[in-house]
Structure formats: structure tokens, C-alpha cells
Amino acid sequence: MLMPFCGSFPTYRPRRLRQLPALRRLVTETRLSVEQLVLPFFAVPGTKVRRPIGSMPGVFQLSIDELVKDAAQAHAVGVPAVLLFGIPKVKDAKASEAFASKGIVQQAVRALKKEMPSLLVITDVCLCEYMAHGHCGLVRPGDKTGRVVNDPTLDLLARTAASHAAAGADIVAPSDMMDGRVRAIRERLDKEGFADTPILSYAAKFASAFYGPFREAAESAPHFGDRRSYQMHAANGDEAVREVALDIQEGADIVMVKPALAYLDIIHRVKQTFGYPTAAYAVSAEYSMIKAAAANGWIDERAVTMEALLAMRRAGADILITYAATDVARWLKG
Numbered sequence: 001m002l003m004p005f006c007g008s009f010p011t012y013r014p015r016r017l018r019q020l021p022a023l024r025r026l027v028t029e030t031r032l033s034v035e036q037l038v039l040p041f042f043a044v045p046g047t048k049v050r051r052p053i054g055s056m057p058g059v060f061q062l063s064i065d066e067l068v069k070d071a072a073q074a075h076a077v078g079v080p081a082v083l084l085f086g087i088p089k090v091k092d093a094k095a096s097e098a099f100a101s102k103g104i105v106q107q108a109v110r111a112l113k114k115e116m117p118s119l120l121v122i123t124d125v126c127l128c129e130y131m132a133h134g135h136c137g138l139v140r141p142g143d144k145t146g147r148v149v150n151d152p153t154l155d156l157l158a159r160t161a162a163s164h165a166a167a168g169a170d171i172v173a174p175s176d177m178m179d180g181r182v183r184a185i186r187e188r189l190d191k192e193g194f195a196d197t198p199i200l201s202y203a204a205k206f207a208s209a210f211y212g213p214f215r216e217a218a219e220s221a222p223h224f225g226d227r228r229s230y231q232m233h234a235a236n237g238d239e240a241v242r243e244v245a246l247d248i249q250e251g252a253d254i255v256m257v258k259p260a261l262a263y264l265d266i267i268h269r270v271k272q273t274f275g276y277p278t279a280a281y282a283v284s285a286e287y288s289m290i291k292a293a294a295a296n297g298w299i300d301e302r303a304v305t306m307e308a309l310l311a312m313r314r315a316g317a318d319i320l321i322t323y324a325a326t327d328v329a330r331w332l333k334g
């Protein structure tokens, strides 16, 4: 970077370029645009279900008929993509509903693609919502430590991803953090005729307290132990870079950093190091904190939301996953 000339003449006066709105826009380095947004949804069984999530004002568990309506509204204001989570009728010890051909996510994908072929449908590939114990993989019977067994879990994840692709998902997004899952999913997709289905890997996913509200929304809190034996420690940046490298070697097409706002340094390093399409997930508590403060009249919801998303873009994120996507799309229209 060139340093500005600091002598007495000519002087570099940064405020020169801030004098007029059009001038400020002309020299804007980073832009937010609707094409970058992804809106998450929580699909539940039934019809006409619209159940508010207490800790996420404005977010609902939706039956597929209602989900299609909200997705259509988002798409109408320009949101190009949705990310689906499912809450099944029954949970068990091997997450059977995660890869059932008539599972909740598989049905939601079919309904969305039928109604809106131009909407990109991304599916979260994880087992925690489908496991009776709430962990993201298989746990040995009687083990109360929450130590998920890695390799036997891979087959379930691969089956789940393939069943999403078979239902018509445009992108599959594994979020479990098992070692080797991107390779297992890639191999399975290729074998089943989905060589062109991209993988968006939750490559650097931290064990974060910012997921609290999500676990209410997805009914996926672990019943014992925690996720620290598979998700990353907030202290580790080098390890995050290694995790992303591994996922890229295994075949990830897009990599994600999650959460976003407290991990902007990781987003920056990942984008600078690999130059891959990079997604940032502004997770549930990032959304809820803004909502709560705004509800108290302490902050300007719109301004704070836009500033946080702009910061993620500045750090290097190409794709922004946010529960506020529909509002943001409207705000961007002016």
C-alpha cells in the first residue's frame, strides 16, 4: 500500500472525498448487494404451522406451505438463496429422518424447487436435529461425554447429503465438523450421479455460545456434554486455516466461517489464503442481540445490521447468511 505524502505541500486531506454523497459513493470500497444474501429457514411437519421462536423475534418454525410463502416473499425482493434446516417428527439414535427420502428437508426442497425453480436451495447437512441426544453424530450407547464417533458418522452424513441432492437441492452444506466428511459426501454424490452438486462446507465452525437461540429454533441442544470435541475453540486461528485447507483438498466448492462478527479475522485469513468463494454465517445470537437492543430503543436496527454485514464483506466474505436477509433486501432497495 502506498503511504500518503506527508510533507507540507501537497497535503493529503482525506475529508476532500467525503464532501458530497455522490463522491462518497464513488469512492466506496465495499458494497452490500442482494445477490450475496442467503436466508435460513426451519421446516417443521404439518400445515399452517407458524410457530414464533422466542429468542429470535421475526423468525418462525414453519410448515412447508408457510415456508414456501415466506421464501417467495424473500425471493420477490431479490434474495437468491435459502438455507434449510429441518425438525423431524421423530428423533432416534441414528438420525433416520435425516436421510429419509420423505424427510422434512427433502419435502421442503421439492416444494420450493417446484414453486420457484430460480431460487437456490441450500440444505444444511447435519444430524443434531435428528438425533435423540442432540449431538451431530453417532455416540456410543452409554457414553455421556458427548464424544461423537467420527468415521461411522460419515456414512450417515453422506447418505443425508445424497438424499438432499436427489430431492433437488442445489447446494449441500455439511455443518457437523466431523473429519473427512467433505470427502465422504463428495464421493457419495459423485457415485449417485450428483457430480455437479456443489458442497458449501462449514469449514471453520467454532464451538460458540452465539448458537444459543438457534438451538431453541432447531430443537437441537445436546442432552448431555457439549460440542467442544468436534467444533473449534474460539482461541484458534491457525487451526481454522488448516480446517479450511483440508475441506478444500477434500472437495469443498465454497467455504464458510461461522459465527461471523466475532470471527472477522478468520474470514479475512481464509479469503486471503485460499481465494475461494467464502461465506460468513451471521448466526442466531448475532441476529437476536441486534433485535433485543433495537426493541429497547438502544440501537438503530437497520443501521447496525447493515454495518455488521458490511464488516463481513470488508473482511472478505462473498456470501452472507443472515436471518435478516428479507429486511436487508428491502433496505437495499431504499
Ligand code: PBG
Binding pocket: 124, 126, 127, 128, 129, 175, 176, 210, 211, 212, 213, 214, 215, 220, 227, 282, 283, 284, 285
Ligand atoms: C448444527 C448447526 C448449528 C447452527 C447451524 N448448524 C448449531 C450448532 O452447531 O449447535 C447454528 C446457527 C445459528 O446459531 O444461527 N447443525
